[in-house]
Amino acid sequence: MRGLVRNNFYSMSSNIYLSFIIAAVLALVSVIFREALLTSMILAVQIFIFVVHTGASLRIDETSKWSKFELTLPIRRHTIVSAKYASFALLILMGILSSLLTLAACYVTGLSLDPSIVIFSYGFGLTLAITSAALMYPIMLKIGTEKNELIVFFSGFAAIGIMLLLAALLAPFTGGMQFRHPLVSIVSACTSMLLFIISYLVSVRIHRTKEFR
Amino acid sequence: MKYSLEVSNLTKAYPGSDFRLDNVSFAVPQGSIMGFVGENGSGKTTTISCILNTLKPDSGVIKIFGEEMTEERTDIRDHIGVVFDAINFPEALTANKLASVFKDIYRHWDGGLFQHLLQRLQVPADTRIKDLSRGMTMKLATAVALSHGAKLLLLDEATSGLDPVVREEMLDLFLEFVEDEEHSILISSHITSDLEKIADYITFIHNGRIILTEDKDTLLYQYGIARCTADQFQSLDKSEYLSSRKRGFQVDVLISDKESFSRQHRDITVDNTTIDEIMLLLVKGDQ
Numbered sequence: 102m103r104g105l106v107r108n109n110f111y112s113m114s115s116n117i118y119l120s121f122i123i124a125a126v127l128a129l130v131s132v133i134f135r136e137a138l139l140t141s142m143i144l145a146v147q148i149f150i151f152v153v154h155t156g157a158s159l160r161i162d163e164t165s166k167w168s169k170f171e172l173t174l175p176i177r178r179h180t181i182v183s184a185k186y187a188s189f190a191l192l193i194l195m196g197i198l199s200s201l202l203t204l205a206a207c208y209v210t211g212l213s214l215d216p217s218i219v220i221f222s223y224g225f226g227l228t229l230a231i232t233s234a235a236l237m238y239p240i241m242l243k244i245g246t247e248k249n250e251l252i253v254f255f256s257g258f259a260a261i262g263i264m265l266l267l268a269a270l271l272a273p274f275t276g277g278m279q280f281r282h283p284l285v286s287i288v289s290a291c292t293s294m295l296l297f298i299i300s301y302l303v304s305v306r307i308h309r310t311k312e313f314r
Numbered sequence: 315m316k317y318s319l320e321v322s323n324l325t326k327a328y329p330g331s332d333f334r335l336d337n338v339s340f341a342v343p344q345g346s347i348m349g350f351v352g353e354n355g356s357g358k359t360t361t362i363s364c365i366l367n368t369l370k371p372d373s374g375v376i377k378i379f380g381e382e383m384t385e386e387r388t389d390i391r392d393h394i395g396v397v398f399d400a401i402n403f404p405e406a407l408t409a410n411k412l413a414s415v416f417k418d419i420y421r422h423w424d425g426g427l428f429q430h431l432l433q434r435l436q437v438p439a440d441t442r443i444k445d446l447s448r449g450m451t452m453k454l455a456t457a458v459a460l461s462h463g464a465k466l467l468l469l470d471e472a473t474s475g476l477d478p479v480v481r482e483e484m485l486d487l488f489l490e491f492v493e494d495e496e497h498s499i500l501i502s503s504h505i506t507s508d509l510e511k512i513a514d515y516i517t518f519i520h521n522g523r524i525i526l527t528e529d530k531d532t533l534l535y536q537y538g539i540a541r542c543t544a545d546q547f548q549s550l551d552k553s554e555y556l557s558s559r560k561r562g563f564q565v566d567v568l569i570s571d572k573e574s575f576s577r578q579h580r581d582i583t584v585d586n587t588t589i590d591e592i593m594l595l596l597v598k599g600d601q
């Protein structure tokens with residue numbers, strides 16, 4: 102699996118560099134504007150941004166027929182799927198690490214952030230990133246990668262939808278529907294993780310019967 | 315005789331398509347090169363894809379090195395080298411990066427041999443695959459296929475679209491590969507002149523059916539094309555020929571034993587044939 106994960110990162114290397122640059126610029130923006138709400142959004146975007154490009158990478162793998170060639174390697178199909186999910190997890194981890202840059206910049210410049218805002222940012226960012234990856238991959242496996250941009254948008258909106266739904270369901274515990282309540286953020290992040298696990302199992306199942314012409 | 319690859323009664327249909335592989339059976343003897351010939355859409359790629367399990371056969375048995383090929387048999391796939399008629403690899407990678415990926419995937423990856431092949435084939439090691447020409451990409455794919463201890467190469471149109479110089483380099487590599495008599499190749503190609511140079515056996519496929527498998531030398535030296543007039547053709551018994559094709563006032567007739575045919579029909583001219591002509595007569599002619 103190590104070789105496949107390495108391959109995934111080589112394939113996405115230019116997008117990863119681009120994401121790091123955007124994350125660094127966003128960290129700078131948060132320092133310049135020193136606005137708590139803006140900073141919280143920046144933290145969420147930084148976590149999400151690394152996953153955004155995976156749709157394009159999957160598309161490139163399909164057009165170059167790498168997705169077909171992969172099946173001729175001495176590995177099982179579920180290993181291919183596992184390598185994809187391990188790569189998604191590492192991308193999300195990169196997003197978290199780059200968001201720490203913003204937190205460090207805020208700390209150094211003396212911008213104090215309310216802990217509840219930080220919890221919301223991380224909860225929102227993780228929900229966006231994890232849910233997007235969880236929805237994007239099985240959908241692309243099933244219907245193909247031609248509409249990868251549309252699928253990425255759909256996945257992002259679905260993540261926000263899940264969070265809104267949870268905010269509504271948790272309203273009795275959060276004193277009314279509060280999207281930015283830490284409880285909503287934490288439950289959303291946990292839900293997205295559960296979705297990620299389910300997505301892995303579904304993808305293994307789809308891949309098992311998928312044909313690559 | 316030992317076989318590297320045995321395909322028995324392979325069938326495969328696509329939903330919403332009339333095409334189907336219909337009981338495809340053939341075998342590649344160990345130490346030999348089998349040319350797999352057929353027109354576009356005849357079923358060559360579908361057959362190779364079924365062998366490699368990238369397509370799921372509806373029925374049939376595929377044995378590689380005498381053992382049934384299934385998804386679980388990663389040990390068998392470790393000894394198969396594959397070149398598709400495509401880029402094959404992620405475009406953002408270079409040959410060197412590809413080597414670092416494959417050394418963690420193939421159990422017998424030989425980095426030294428890979429570098430040697432890159433140098434021999436003059437493939438740049440640090441240029442991204444998307445910036446390589448088609449010829450370079452195919453040479454890179456061939457270098458990968460030969461660098462992990464493969465005993466069987468499956469080459470799907472690996473030489474198509476390449477200039478004669480590059481094709482010759484590739485053919486030399488394939489011939490060197492089978493010098494070790496444990497090694498075998500199944501190569502599908504439109505370029506029958508390539509197969510005439512390197513193949514030991516030729517299998518013809520048409521509309522998803524195997525129509526002929528034969529030793530190449532038998533095809534080239536024993537088969538022939540009788541150039542008949544309409545009257546001469548009428549006098550022939552159907553059992554005397556494999557296929558016929560009317561061309562103007564002449565009827566070309568494919569025969570499997572030109573010497574014996576010539577003895578019996580001294581008035582009919584019999585020419586030597588090529589794989590191209592045999593394919594044309596088998597595909598376009600009347601059986």
